[in-house]
Amino acid sequence: xNEVEQSPQNLTAQxxxxxxxxCSYSVGISALHWLQQHPGGGIVSLFMLSSGKKKHGRLIAxxxxxxxxxxLHITASHPRDSAVYICAVSSSGGGADGLTFGKGTxxxxxx
Amino acid sequence: DGGITxxxxxxxxxxxxxxxxxxxxxxxxxxMYWYRQDPGQGLRLIYYSQIVNDFQKGDIAEGYSxxxxxxxxxxxxxxxxxxxxxxxxxxxxxxxxxxxxEQYFGPGTRLxxx
Numbered sequence: 001x002n003e004v005e006q007s008p009q010n011l012t013a014q015x016x017x018x019x020x021x022x023c024s025y026s027v028g029i030s031a032l033h034w035l036q037q038h039p040g041g042g043i044v045s046l047f048m049l050s051s052g053k054k055k056h057g058r059l060i061a062x063x064x065x066x067x068x069x070x071x072l073h074i075t076a077s078h079p080r081d082s083a084v085y086i087c088a089v090s091s092s093g094g095g096a097d098g099l100t101f102g103k104g105t106x107x108x109x110x111x
Numbered sequence: 112d113g114g115i116t117x118x119x120x121x122x123x124x125x126x127x128x129x130x131x132x133x134x135x136x137x138x139x140x141x142x143m144y145w146y147r148q149d150p151g152q153g154l155r156l157i158y159y160s161q162i163v164n165d166f167q168k169g170d171i172a173e174g175y176s177x178x179x180x181x182x183x184x185x186x187x188x189x190x191x192x193x194x195x196x197x198x199x200x201x202x203x204x205x206x207x208x209x210x211x212x213e214q215y216f217g218p219g220t221r222l223x224x225x
Contacts, residue, residue, distance in 0.1 A: 004153065031211030041148075041199055043216040050211065086153070096161055096208030098144050098169055101153035 006087050006102035014110055019074040021105045023087030026068065033099060034061050034072050035086040043086070046072070077109045113138045115217035117202050122222045124196075132187045132220045134202030141207045143185040144214065147171060148199040157200075160185055161208040189222065196224045 003026045013019055023032070034046040047054050047061040049070075054061050058077075063070040074081055084106050088099040115136045124130045136143065142161050146154040156169030160179040174193025179185055185204075189196045201219045205212040 033214070035216075041201075041219040041221070043201065043203075043219075045213050045215065048211065048213050088154075090211040096142070096159075097167070098146070098156040098159045099154075099214060101146075101155075103151065103153045 004087055004089055004100055004102040006085075006105050008105060009103065010106045010108075012108045012110065013077055015078060017077050017109075019077050019081070019107065019109075021072045021085050021087075021107070023070045023072070023102060024068060025070075025087075025089050028092035029089040030092050031090040032063055032070050033088040033090070034070075035088060037084040037086060037104065039083075046085075074107075079109045079111050082108050115202055115204055115215055117200075117217035117220050120218065120220060122220055124222070124224050126224055127191045128224075129188055129190050130196075130222065130224075132189065132200055132202075132222070134185045134187065134217060136183055136185075136202075136204045136215075136217075138204055138206075138215060139182070140204035140215070141182070142205045142212075143179070144203040144205075145169075145175075145177065145185070145187045146201045146203065148201060148219075154201065157187065189224075196222060198222060 005024045007022045031050045033048050037043045058075045060073040084104040086104045087102040144159045145157040148154045155171050158177040160166035176188045199221050202217040203214045205214045
């Protein structure tokens with residue numbers, strides 16, 4: 001199984017700041033997922049990407065397949081963005097055998 | 112509304128008892144998954160099923176069992192053989208397998224065994 005590393009583990013920022021969360025993985029993948037987990041525990045899928053860049057509102061995800069690296073950016077951060085952000089990968093076999101997850105980045109946005 | 116339901120949200124059991132966590136989806140998804148989350152660790156795969164009446168062990172299947180008798184249901188039994196059953200359990204589903212698909216997650220069940 002792939003190993004997935006995220007940084008930083010914890011991040012506290014002020015409202016309005018530009019946020020970057022990084023994810024590195026070790027072997028071949030078919031897709032990379034960015035997920036958001038709120039304090040209640042529920043998880044929501046933000047992005048699934050296998051190349052390039054995707055944007056949804058103030059969230060941007062990029063992936064560099066050659067460097068085995070992805071970043072999640074949040075522009076104009078807001079306290080409601082406070083959550084745990086999780087990077088996960090689908091194996092090169094298509095991900096039929098589930099996802100492999102990073103440990104998450106705990107983000108706090110202060111007003 | 113389509114989605115995944117898990118019940119109950121909180122579950123308490125005595126050591127030595129088996130307990131079954133429910134997971135139901137009305138998304139018409141073929142693939143379903145069970146993950147476990149412990150503090151400070153990433154989610155880990157317990158079991159997965161790509162189709163009805165078929166399932167495979169994940170990375171940490173010991174002490175767990177599952178069934179997939181209906182497309183919409185994938186219950187997980189935590190047996191007394193599971194050494195550290197206290198954890199947060201998440202069920203997920205995706206349209207299919209063999210190609211990367213987005214996974215949809217249930218709200219989770221927090222199991223405490225004392």
